[in-house]
Amino acid sequence: MTDSPWWKHGVIYQIYPLSFQDSTGSGMGDFQGIIQRLDYIADLGVDAIWMSPFYPSPMADFGYDVADYTGVDSMFGNMSTFDRLLAEIHKRNLKLLIDFVPNHSSDEHPWFVESKKSKDNPKRDWYIWRDPKKDGSPPNNWVSMFGGPAWTLDKTTGQYHLHSFLNKQPDLNWRNPELKKAMFDAMRFWLDKGVDGFRLDAVPMIAKHPDLPDNPPNDTPNAQDEYSSTSLKRVYSEYYENLHPLYEEFRKVIDAYDGERLLVGEVWGPLDVWVSNYGKEGNGVHMPHNFRLINIEWKADIVQKTVDELEDALPKFAWPNYVLANHDVLRLASRIGQEQARVAAVMLLTLRGTPTMYYGDELGLPNGDIPLGKERDPAANPDSFVTINRDVARTPMQWSANPFAGFTRAKQPWLPVSLDYKTRNVAVLNERPRSILSLYKRLLRVRKQSQALQIGSYAAIETPADVYAYIREHERERMLVALNFTNEEKFVKLPIEGKVVLNTRLDSDSDRVEQKLKLRPNEAVIVELRPGIPDPKASKAAILEDRGYVLVVDDDLGARTLLSRIVSRSGLRVKTANDGLEALDLAYEEAPLMILLDIMMPRLDGFEVVLRLQADPQLRSVPVVAVTASDEKKKREASMLPGIKGVLAKAQENLVEEVERFVKELAQKG
Ligand code: GLC
Numbered sequence: 001m002t003d004s005p006w007w008k009h010g011v012i013y014q015i016y017p018l019s020f021q022d023s024t025g026s027g028m029g030d031f032q033g034i035i036q037r038l039d040y041i042a043d044l045g046v047d048a049i050w051m052s053p054f055y056p057s058p059m060a061d062f063g064y065d066v067a068d069y070t071g072v073d074s075m076f077g078n079m080s081t082f083d084r085l086l087a088e089i090h091k092r093n094l095k096l097l098i099d100f101v102p103n104h105s106s107d108e109h110p111w112f113v114e115s116k117k118s119k120d121n122p123k124r125d126w127y128i129w130r131d132p133k134k135d136g137s138p139p140n141n142w143v144s145m146f147g148g149p150a151w152t153l154d155k156t157t158g159q160y161h162l163h164s165f166l167n168k169q170p171d172l173n174w175r176n177p178e179l180k181k182a183m184f185d186a187m188r189f190w191l192d193k194g195v196d197g198f199r200l201d202a203v204p205m206i207a208k209h210p211d212l213p214d215n216p217p218n219d220t221p222n223a224q225d226e227y228s229s230t231s232l233k234r235v236y237s238e239y240y241e242n243l244h245p246l247y248e249e250f251r252k253v254i255d256a257y258d259g260e261r262l263l264v265g266e267v268w269g270p271l272d273v274w275v276s277n278y279g280k281e282g283n284g285v286h287m288p289h290n291f292r293l294i295n296i297e298w299k300a301d302i303v304q305k306t307v308d309e310l311e312d313a314l315p316k317f318a319w320p321n322y323v324l325a326n327h328d329v330l331r332l333a334s335r336i337g338q339e340q341a342r343v344a345a346v347m348l349l350t351l352r353g354t355p356t357m358y359y360g361d362e363l364g365l366p367n368g369d370i371p372l373g374k375e376r377d378p379a380a381n382p383d384s385f386v387t388i389n390r391d392v393a394r395t396p397m398q399w400s401a402n403p404f405a406g407f408t409r410a411k412q413p414w415l416p417v418s419l420d421y422k423t424r425n426v427a428v429l430n431e432r433p434r435s436i437l438s439l440y441k442r443l444l445r446v447r448k449q450s451q452a453l454q455i456g457s458y459a460a461i462e463t464p465a466d467v468y469a470y471i472r473e474h475e476r477e478r479m480l481v482a483l484n485f486t487n488e489e490k491f492v493k494l495p496i497e498g499k500v501v502l503n504t505r506l507d508s509d510s511d512r513v514e515q516k517l518k519l520r521p522n523e524a525v526i527v528e529l530r531p532g533i534p535d536p537k538a539s540k541a542a543i544l545e546d547r548g549y550v551l552v553v554d555d556d557l558g559a560r561t562l563l564s565r566i567v568s569r570s571g572l573r574v575k576t577a578n579d580g581l582e583a584l585d586l587a588y589e590e591a592p593l594m595i596l597l598d599i600m601m602p603r604l605d606g607f608e609v610v611l612r613l614q615a616d617p618q619l620r621s622v623p624v625v626a627v628t629a630s631d632e633k634k635k636r637e638a639s640m641l642p643g644i645k646g647v648l649a650k651a652q653e654n655l656v657e658e659v660e661r662f663v664k665e666l667a668q669k670g
Contacts (some may be wrong), residue, residue, distance in 0.1 A: 005260040007197070008284065009454035010047030010317050011349065011444060012356040015645070016327045016416060017054050017076060018062060018395045019407070020359060027410035029396075031077035031085045037399075040426065044362065047445030048095035050199050050264075052327060055101075058108050058165075060168040061378055063099075064201060065106035069186035069398060086194055095196035097262060102183055104169040111182075112170050119157050126179040127170045128162035128445040129154075131210065131257060139612055141214040142237050147383025150290050150568040152238075160213075164205050164237065174206045174246060184253050197254070197262030200285065204267055204277070207243035209236040222321050240276060247277075247284040262286050264321075275313050282317035287354060290321050294329055298336040298344075300468040302483040307351060311458060320353030323530055325361055328386065331393050332358070334367040339522035342439055342504040348522035349443045350472065350481045351460035358457070360397055362440040363429055368395030368418050376415060391415055398425040434506040446502050451528075463492050469517065471495075471529070478529040484519035492517045498529035 021033025031054070041049060053063030054076045064075070072082050089096045095501045105112055114123035131152075132137035138151035138160055143166075151160040152167045173179055187198065215232035254261045267277045267288035277288035292306050314320060324344055325332040333341040341364050348355045370376075370391045379388035394415050398421045399406035404413050405421035418424070429437035429533045456474035463469045467490045471483035480503075484490045497514045503525045541573055 004455050007262045008599040012050050013046040016048045016052045016394055019394050022408035027407045027408050028414045029082040035085050035088050042092040053099045059167055064101055065169045066101050067106040070189045085299050096201055098195050098199045100198040103202045103203040104171045107168045107170055125176045127330045128173050129159040140212050145385045147381050160570045170225055173516040186255050191257050199264045201266050203265040207239045209239040225579050240295045251283055269315050278318040287321045289323050291323055300466045301577045304468045321355045322348055322351050323349050324351050325358040328390055332366045334362050338364050343524040347483055349447050360435050364436040367392035391537050400425050400427040413494040452479045476531040480527040480529055483524045487521040490519045496530050498527040501528050593664055
């Protein structure tokens with residue numbers, strides 16, 4: 001087993017408790033229902049459950065309007081049912097993350113009831129109250145995420161209260177020390193019980209500019225990664241200067257507890273801002289949820305670019321994570337189709353980073369059909385930032401072909417069960433060895449047995465169009481994952497032979513693969529590549545990392561792996577010389593290894609260098625490094641660069657240090 005914290009190698013499974021299992025006949029899910037289904041979750045093979053809110057709530061936003069941060073809504077059970085649920089979860093070696101909603105409470109929370117009473121009420125400052133502008137209009141131009149102004153006037157006191165979401169979800173004032181303490185105490189309440197961490201709802205919104213100035217206009221509303229949707233950039237309503245000190249305080253609360261408790265933040269926004277949520281030295285949230293693969297076109301090159309950009313943008317301490325669906329977005333299977341949902345499953349569970357699965361995705365659950373006029377989602381209105389009716393992603397879990405899919409014995413569930421429940425349910429799909437459910441289970445098992453898939457490095461490799469493939473590598477173990485995004489057959493060139501450990505069709509089309517891997521239409525395949533051969537000297541020539549420059553020298557590694565590692569990790573643009581590569585592929589083990597790389601270093605003012613790395617077959621691991629440039633002029637320049645002569649002349653005992661120094665010197669030159 002690995003010694004990384006559980007949340008790095010583990011898989012998180014999100015439950016929307018209203019829709020998982022009803023045990024009382026109320027038509028809504030509850031804790032006892034979840035307890036009854038824990039064996040299913042454990043058997044699936046995930047490691048942790050994240051449960052959406054269950055606090056006492058008027059349910060204006062289905063629990064994201066909290067009326068008591070240390071209570072349980074009677075709809076779900078009582079505190080002792082919660083305790084039992086937690087104990088049963090832990091008994092199965094699973095973790096529990098709970099949703100914590102720091103930005104706003106319900107307007108029915110006793111704190112707000114007090115706060116609203118008068119301007120001098122002791123709880124007045126726990127929320128954000130402001131006088132109207134002179135003309136009586138709201139204090140600033142902020143808009144609610146669910147549409148309309150973010151302010152509502154209270155006639156009694158003549159002031160507006162701020163609400164980033166519904167009027168019934170007033171924003172809390174994190175500048176007030178008493179409020180802050182009360183919120184941290186609430187977190188401690190659950191930590192004391194033993195919950196393993198929190199998903200912090202809409203967390204960047206707790207930090208606001210002290211003066212609440214107007215937000216500036218957004219020129220690209222609805223653009224991917226902008227502060228999407230609203231016509232304003234939320235730069236003052238999500239004011240990062242205030243957020244980071246707050247994050248540190250959150251971390252203090254969490255870190256006082258043993259057992260690797262986790263903070264995940266719900267964070268959207270542009271990549272650089274998003275990354276900053278990890279904190280400068282990793283003292284922000286452990287992981288901001290990564291939604292970047294949700295709103296993009298489902299195409300191999302776009303998906304790869306999104307992943308690679310993220311990998312490049314992450315500082316070393318930041319552990320990635322991937323989310324393909326949750327209770328706020330369309331169902332995965334409806335977004336990309338049933339066939340591709342299987343490809344997506346492979347990707348989600350094999351990319352470098354913690355996967356978060358959404359309940360029902362393991363069945364390929366499609367968007368629910370919500371009859372007109374029966375919508376429950378308060379965000380389903382034309383002015384909302386949420387452009388869908390989120391009910392479609394919240395329909396009941398489908399357990400069997402029984403009425404209402406075995407979810408409830410009530411006359412009606414709170415949301416309709418999907419029409420396909422008779423065939424798409426746990427009981428049926430469990431019996432089918434090639435169902436999507438069987439695929440998820442197999443995948444989770446393959447992942448659990450592979451250090452490379454859990455914590456290994458990631459490098460995309462060269463592929464034909466419409467295919468995305470990458471290698472995950474840890475020590476000697478190398479897993480190649482190839483995803484075919486089309487309904488045509490494709491071939492991927494392998495750096496070295498291997499054996500298929502899983503394909504999305506769950507058949508055994510072919511086990512051993514040598515040079516070419518065939519991908520059938522809409523197929524994803526995981527290949528375990530032949531393990532590296534340990535070589536004491538080769539291990540010395542390992543990986544160089546110097547602010548984005550990575551140079552890998554290893555005479556037992558496929559050139560493509562090596563190149564793509566350089567490309568994806570280094571920020572260098574690498575042009576390959578094909579003949580050199582072919583030679584390497586054939587020459588594995590026996591012949592001299594010759595890797596010819598044209599490395600263009602854009603950061604060095606267009607300077608172009610060729611590094612020739614050669615391993616001598618007799619000496620096996622004493623590579624010779626030659627540095628030249630591709631044209632005469634550059635060659636002269638290159639020969640004048642400090643460090644090169646040394647690299648050339650030495651017997652390469654200290655290859656790693658030599659090359660490292662060389663790269664540094666080049667960088668300084670540039
Ligand atoms: C988050 C939740 C969403 C909720 C909103 C307001 O975005 O995921 O469901 O409506 O916060 O709390």
